[in-house]
């Protein structure tokens with residue numbers, strides 16, 4: 001138990017960051033209710049790789065984020081909510097904007113309503129740097145204007161606004177945490193770093209879209225710490241905070257670095273079909289993390305190259321996760 005937290009409710013628990021957060025909580029002797037999207041195979045996603053060092057309990061509940069009744073029941077007895085569940089792909093949101101808005105906005109509304117009904121003590125909303133759109137200035141602090149350049153970005157903006165409104169209207173003790181790009185073990189090939197590693201290992205080359213965009217990559221263990229910390233810091237209530245390293249890398253640099261670590265000569269092919277529509281492309285995202293450092297005492301600890309090496313090792317050890325063809 002940490003600062004009164006006994007039982008946490010995690011949405012998106014079978015996903016990349018959610019499964020790492022579940023491990024982190026269990027290792028700190030916090031019971032977890034893991035909310036996982038229902039499927040008829042009983043597939044718990046990446047939770048199958050979660051091994052706890054403690055004997056804390058993990059309860060898995062299948063359901064859908066839009067089902068407020070199911071959420072309210074599943075959340076019973078929990079004191080803290082970490083809301084990570086979302087449809088997260090920008091390209092997928094071009095094709096299925098309605099689904100993305102319904103899950104990410106209406107789903108967030110349902111999680112908020114369930115949290116109110118259960119008298120939740122802390123609610124951590126996981127936002128995204130995509131809400132800012134391309135940087136007008138760098139590093140980007142929390143006052144940077146919002147500019148949703150995709151339906152996904154619009155859905156995350158809508159969700160954040162709902163979360164803030166529940167704080168201002170009903171006093172729900174919320175914190176909005178805004179990770180910039182996160183990478184690490186377990187991430188699917190949807191994300192650029194995993195895609196580069198898998199392609200380099202399998203084909204000795206990688207096909208990419210825009211290689212000149214700049215991203216600020218944080219290793220997943222650092223992101224997870226930044227999501228956890230607000231649950232025990234009083235000054236974090238009502239605040240929103242960026243999580244990022246403050247360093248930008250172009251996709252081209254990142255790909256070359258990965259090939260170098262693998263000891264493979266870099267071969268990068270640019271495919272027009274992989275580019276976002278011009279005005280939807282987010283050229284540059286670099287975080288100012290001063291507020292998270294000050295309020296949470298958070299700082300990124302894992303060096304980019306070390307993080308890439310850990311991700312490469314994990315992908316090599318888990319080929320079963322990368323057998324499917326590429327996904328949006």
Ligand SMILES: NC(=O)c1ccc[n+]([C@@H]2O[C@H](COP(=O)([O-])OP(=O)(O)OC[C@H]3O[C@@H](n4cnc5c(N)ncnc54)[C@H](O)[C@@H]3O)[C@@H](O)[C@H]2O)c1
Pocket residue numbers: 011012013014015016017018035036037038045063064065066083084085086087088103107126127128129156178179180181182183
């Ligand atoms: N990965 C990143 O670089 C990054 C960066 C910034 C913010 N985020 C945010 O972090 C959170 C987690 O992202 P991730 O990278 O782990 O993604 P992920 O896709 O691995 O995890 C999201 C999870 O949400 C679940 N989900 C989707 N629709 C659902 C529904 N209708 N009902 C129940 N569950 C549903 C999915 O099944 C999945 O397990 C998201 O909110 C995302 O917007 C991620």
